[in-house]
Amino acid sequence: MTTPILEQSYGYGFVLGIGAAFALLMSLITRVLSKYLGQVQNSERFTTASRSVGSGLIASSTVSAWTWPATLLSSGAWSYAHGVSGGFLYGVGGTIQVTLFVFVCLQIKSRAPAAHTVSECFSVRFGPVGHWVFLCYVFATNVLISSLLLLGGSQGFSATTGMNVVAASFLLPLGVMVYTALGGLKATFISDWIHTVIIYIILLVASYKIYCSSPLIGSPGKMYDLLQEAQIAFPSATGQSYLSYRDSTMLMLTWTVCLGGLSSVFGDPGYSQRAIASSSTQVFQGYTLGALCWAVIPTVIGSSAGLACRALLSSPHSPTYPNELSTEEVNNGLPVIYGLYAVMGKSGAAAGLIMLFMSVTSASSAELIAFSSVTTYDVYRTYINPKASGAQLVRAAHIAVVGFSLFMAVLSVVFNYVGVTVGWLLTFSGIIVNPSVFTVVITLFWSKMTRLALVIGAPLGTLSGVLCWIAGAYCFGNNVVDKDTLNITKATFIGNCTALFSTPLYIVLVSLLKPDPEPFDMNKFCTSITLADDMDAEEEHAAELPANEQKKLRSHIWAAAVINIVLVLGVYVVLPLGLYGSNHDLSKASFTGFIVVVLMWLLVAAMYIILFPLWQGRHSIKVLLQVLLGRGSADGTSSVEVVQLQQEQKS
Numbered sequence: 007m008t009t010p011i012l013e014q015s016y017g018y019g020f021v022l023g024i025g026a027a028f029a030l031l032m033s034l035i036t037r038v039l040s041k042y043l044g045q046v047q048n049s050e051r052f053t054t055a056s057r058s059v060g061s062g063l064i065a066s067s068t069v070s071a072w073t074w075p076a077t078l079l080s081s082g083a084w085s086y087a088h089g090v091s092g093g094f095l096y097g098v099g100g101t102i103q104v105t106l107f108v109f110v111c112l113q114i115k116s117r118a119p120a121a122h123t124v125s126e127c128f129s130v131r132f133g134p135v136g137h138w139v140f141l142c143y144v145f146a147t148n149v150l151i152s153s154l155l156l157l158g159g160s161q162g163f164s165a166t167t168g169m170n171v172v173a174a175s176f177l178l179p180l181g182v183m184v185y186t187a188l189g190g191l192k193a194t195f196i197s198d199w200i201h202t203v204i205i206y207i208i209l210l211v212a213s214y215k216i217y218c219s220s221p222l223i224g225s226p227g228k229m230y231d232l233l234q235e236a237q238i239a240f241p242s243a244t245g246q247s248y249l250s251y252r253d254s255t256m257l258m259l260t261w262t263v264c265l266g267g268l269s270s271v272f273g274d275p276g277y278s279q280r281a282i283a284s285s286s287t288q289v290f291q292g293y294t295l296g297a298l299c300w301a302v303i304p305t306v307i308g309s310s311a312g313l314a315c316r317a318l319l320s321s322p323h324s325p326t327y328p329n330e331l332s333t334e335e336v337n338n339g340l341p342v343i344y345g346l347y348a349v350m351g352k353s354g355a356a357a358g359l360i361m362l363f364m365s366v367t368s369a370s371s372a373e374l375i376a377f378s379s380v381t382t383y384d385v386y387r388t389y390i391n392p393k394a395s396g397a398q399l400v401r402a403a404h405i406a407v408v409g410f411s412l413f414m415a416v417l418s419v420v421f422n423y424v425g426v427t428v429g430w431l432l433t434f435s436g437i438i439v440n441p442s443v444f445t446v447v448i449t450l451f452w453s454k455m456t457r458l459a460l461v462i463g464a465p466l467g468t469l470s471g472v473l474c475w476i477a478g479a480y481c482f483g484n485n486v487v488d489k490d491t492l493n494i495t496k497a498t499f500i501g502n503c504t505a506l507f508s509t510p511l512y513i514v515l516v517s518l519l520k521p522d523p524e525p526f527d528m529n530k531f532c533t534s535i536t537l538a539d540d541m542d543a544e545e546e547h548a549a550e551l552p553a554n555e556q557k558k559l560r561s562h563i564w565a566a567a568v569i570n571i572v573l574v575l576g577v578y579v580v581l582p583l584g585l586y587g588s589n590h591d592l593s594k595a596s597f598t599g600f601i602v603v604v605l606m607w608l609l610v611a612a613m614y615i616i617l618f619p620l621w622q623g624r625h626s627i628k629v630l631l632q633v634l635l636g637r638g639s640a641d642g643t644s645s646v647e648v649v650q651l652q653q654e655q656k657s
């Protein structure tokens with residue numbers, strides 16, 4: 007049993023205090039937007055934020071939705087266990103999912119500009135049966151990712167503060183539930199930005215403290231020396247050096263999390279919802295820069311707090327001095343919190359806890375609003391009440407947010423009691439939901455895919471993944487299949503790969519063997535999906551796609567192709583394999599160069615995420631300030647003027 011390094015009051019204080027503060031702040035912002043910017047909370051705005059969000063807010067909300075507790079805790083644990091490669095490879099492993107998803111975003115904006123969710127496209131194309139097959143994947147992804155978030159958060163809070171894990175599971179989503187239900191997607195975007203700003207500020211302070219001013223470390227050179235000493239005093243379990251990239255387990259783990267993570271983006275309605283909410287010409291920039299800004303978070307946290315925890319094990323400042331962390335502590339993701347504690351004392355551990363809180367709540371709000379949009383538009387409006395008014399849709403969305411929050415809290419408690427860990431969920435989820443990746447891509451891009459191919463191909467992909475995973479566990483686990491052997495990295499890697507890559511084979515094969523008489527007319531995505539009856543002028547305008555924007559979207563597809571090719575070849579193939587191939591430790595100069603690049607990358611990413619949304623929103627902020635200071639009238643900022651403001655921002 008881990009001894010908590012902070013008192014329970016920190017746990018309850020942060021969860022209740024910051025949770026309530028956010029709920030109040032977001033309710034206030036929603037009221038102000040409604041009263042002074044004419045942004046009344048109708049169903050279109052609740053679900054799509056009027057399809058006019060700028061690239062800065064899209065980038066910050068992508069960072070926020072993709073920064074899970076696992077991003078912070080697992081990257082630190084990887085660095086603690088494997089050394090310098092850990093945080094960097096976690097960052098590398100999580101970037102390509104978002105940059106590849108840009109193709110899907112551009113296709114949705116171009117083909118289905120009035121869509122509320124990507125699954126509406128499945129309803130239009132394949133009818134109810136195909137729609138429900140895809141919805142099963144959507145709900146499974148939603149549930150698995152939300153469990154990952156709440157489980158990581160509640161276990162982290164409980165291990166650090168001794169807070170009751172059941173209380174943490176129910177209290178963590180409480181504030182999020184309130185502001186998501188009241189504010190809808192727009193409030194989520196604003197809260198995402200605030201959450202992300204707080205995470206970057208803590209990261210900047212912590213990493214610069216560790217590498218520039220801490221008396222215990224204070225420079226990359228000192229960290230290098232301490233890691234060399236740790237190598238002798240506490241050698242790694244795999245026998246690999248903490249200063250080398252030559253670690254096959256680490257590379258395999260990276261690829262497993264990378265392939266499994268594809269479905270966390272492609273199959274999770276939260277990411278397509280951000281694309282839908284985005285202004286069509288800004289979706290490319292928002293997602294691409296969001297991915298690059300996200301990648302620095304695990305890289306920095308692993309390379310600073312994770313390595314500091316390892317480097318300071320021989321110092322009395324380490325919470326476990328004179329011992330290493332126990333396996334339980336590493337599995338609970340504690341190296342990050344302990345590393346911050348060793349360098350900055352209780353305030354460091356508290357800062358780590360605040361980052362953890364931010365990562366749970368902002369990513370959870372993305373899951374909540376995504377779930378509510380799918381249940382509202384794909385289930386309620388499609389199958390229960392096709393003539394639902396805007397008010398009825400908003401009510402359905404509210405019920406979905408509250409119901410899903412309670413369901414997730416209960417599930418998190420169950421997972422805690424049966425011993426499911428974040429690491430296990432991280433590697434397992436892709437085996438189940440990876441078929442959604444190519445299902446979405448082929449549905450949006452290939453007109454010859456048939457309904458039969460979807461209904462057979464996706465479930466068969468899951469089945470193949472599960473069978474190969476179990477077979478892998480049997481082979482690599484000395485002919486035993488149990489909870490431990492099913493967690494062998496090679497077995498989960500095989501399961502993830504099979505589920506991902508077998509599905510397109512099945513889909514193409516079935517579509518070609520039993521083709522439809524006519525290929526699907528892709529224009530139907532545009533003509534068959536309608537806005538709700540409570541749309542206003544701003545929303546109607548945003549759902550149209552003039553020819554010049556179509557042209558811009560096509561040029562963005564080419565730019566996305568170039569970026570992805572460079573990333574795949576450079577960052578995924580040449581760099582890791584080159585580093586893996588060099589069979590010796592980094593020199594002190596190379597390590598220092600690596601840390602300097604990472605710290606500069608963090609600074610640039612933080613400035614972009616913090617300042618660019620403010621710059622893009624400067625017209626709205628000015629109008630709002632004028633009204634609040636009594637220099638304009640509340641009704642003087644109608645929706646039409648907001649459209650004009652956005653036109654100004656686009657140009």
Ligand SMILES: NC(N)=O
Pocket residue numbers: 072073074076077100267
């Ligand atoms: N979002 C991830 N993969 O940490």
